[in-house]
Amino acid sequence: MSTNDPDIKSLMRAAAERQRAVAALQKKYQESESIPTEQLVLDMRELLATERVVLDAIITLFVKLGHGDDQGRGT
Numbered sequence: 001m002s003t004n005d006p007d008i009k010s011l012m013r014a015a016a017e018r019q020r021a022v023a024a025l026q027k028k029y030q031e032s033e034s035i036p037t038e039q040l041v042l043d044m045r046e047l048l049a050t051e052r053v054v055l056d057a058i059i060t061l062f063v064k065l066g067h068g069d070d071q072g073r074g075t
Helices: 006-030 037-073
Strands: none
Touching: 006 037
């Protein structure tokens, strides 16, 4: 599997997006003295959504790698 593989690129994009989301939240919370609970919940939901995209990309790669191993064994 090369870095040109679409699944690898998808994982890299998802990971970069998650990093941007984390950095944005860190900046937001550093600049605020008080954040309403409702906003905190919304922000955490958004962060979890980016995490889900990363996990989906990882699972896709593992499944793909697993199928490649099976094909290599002739099963």
